[in-house]
Each structure stands twice: as structure tokens, then as C-alpha cells.
Amino acid sequence: MKYQMREKLASIGDDSWIEDEHGNRVYKVDGKAFRMRDTFLLQDMSGNEVAKIQERKLHVRDTMAIERGGEKIAEVHKRLVGFRDHLKVDLDGGGEWTIKGNFTDHEYEIKGEHGKIAQISKKWLRIRDTYGIDIAPDQDDALILAVTVAVESLSEVVDR
Numbered sequence: 001m002k003y004q005m006r007e008k009l010a011s012i013g014d015d016s017w018i019e020d021e022h023g024n025r026v027y028k029v030d031g032k033a034f035r036m037r038d039t040f041l042l043q044d045m046s047g048n049e050v051a052k053i054q055e056r057k058l059h060v061r062d063t064m065a066i067e068r069g070g071e072k073i074a075e076v077h078k079r080l081v082g083f084r085d086h087l088k089v090d091l092d093g094g095g096e097w098t099i100k101g102n103f104t105d106h107e108y109e110i111k112g113e114h115g116k117i118a119q120i121s122k123k124w125l126r127i128r129d130t131y132g133i134d135i136a137p138d139q140d141d142a143l144i145l146a147v148t149v150a151v152e153s154l155s156e157v158v159d160r
Contacts (some may be wrong), residue, residue: 001141003027003133005148018145021132027142029149038064038153042146051146055153064150066143074143076150087154089147097147103155106131110147118144120151 002021018027027050030041038055056063056075063077072092076099079088087099089110097117101108106122117139122131135144 001135003135003141003145004130005133005145005152006130027145040149040153042142042149050142053146053149053153062154064153066146066150068143074147076147076154078154087151099147099151103151108151110144118148120148 003026004019004021004023006016015031016029017025018029020026026045028043028045028047030043032039032041040053041049042051042053044050050068051073052067054065054067056065063075065072066074066076074092075090076087077090079086087103089097089099091097095113097110097112099108099110101120106120108120109116110118110120117136119134120131121134133145133148135141
């Protein structure tokens with residue numbers, strides 16, 4: 001499935017939309033205002049919370065936790081490999097994804113133990129300030145979109 005997302009997804013206090021490849025709005029990203037840490041809610045078109053993406057303040061590395069139904073399902077954080085930063089996703093229940101590429105230019109991919117899970121690219125779309133997310137079949141689209149929101153939030157820190 002392919003989605004498209006705005007480059008500056010959602011500032012705190014702002015809302016943004018994730019659209020399918022046909023331009024239909026399918027998810028809303030709600031940047032919650034008046035919180036002590038960055039918090040985003042991923043909601044379906046009925047307004048149901050699909051995931052909560054929240055910054056973890058007391059960690060050594062910059063970290064965003066992803067929750068579903070009040071339970072943490074994943075954590076996205078920086079890891080230092082040599083002199084380059086990469087992002088890593090620790091999945092609750094075991095497993096790990098790696099995220100490599102150019103985060104500020106929205107050209108990266110998410111890989112799991114069986115290969116590529118998603119490809120993120122600005123080059124696919126001619127719409128200004130928008131990039132595409134191509135998710136492999138049989139994946140948890142909402143989780144991958146939540147990870148992408150976390151990457152967007154962490155990308156300023158990654159490329160400093």
C-alpha cells in the first residue's frame with residue numbers, strides 16, 4: 001500500500017493528514033498541544049486512536065514510544081554506528097527493525113529480519129513538500145505509519 005504524507009507532518013498543536021495513493025484521507029495525525037513532551041495521535045477516519053507516538057524524555061538517546069490501546073508496542077530510537085546515526089525500532093514481543101537513509105530528505109527504508117518492510121521517498125511524488133510511503137504486503141500499516149511519524153519527529157535531532 002502506498003501513502004503520502006506532508007513533509008512537516010504535524011507540529012505540536014497542529015493536525016495533518018495521511019492520504020492513500022489516490023489522495024483520499026485515511027489517517028489523521030493529531031499533534032497534541034499543552035504536553036510536556038512531543039505527542040502525536042494517529043487516528044483513523046472515524047476518530048479512533050490507532051496509535052500514540054510519544055517522546056521519551058529520560059532516555060540517554062532520543063526516543064519515541066509507540067502505544068496501541070495503552071500498551072507500548074514499539075520504541076524508535078537513535079543508535080550510533082561508527083560515525084553515522086541510524087534509527088532502530090525495538091518491537092515489544094521481540095524483533096527489531098533498522099531504518100537507514102537520509103531522514104531530512106525523506107529518502108530511507110525500514111528493514112526487518114526478512115528484508116524491506118517499507119520504502120519512504122520524496123522522489124515519487126511531484127506534490128511539493130510531500131513524500132511517499134510504500135509498505136510491503138502483509139504488514140501492519142498503522143504501525144509503520146506511526147514509526148514514520150516518529151522518524152519525522154526525530155529527524156531534526158538525527159541530522160544536527
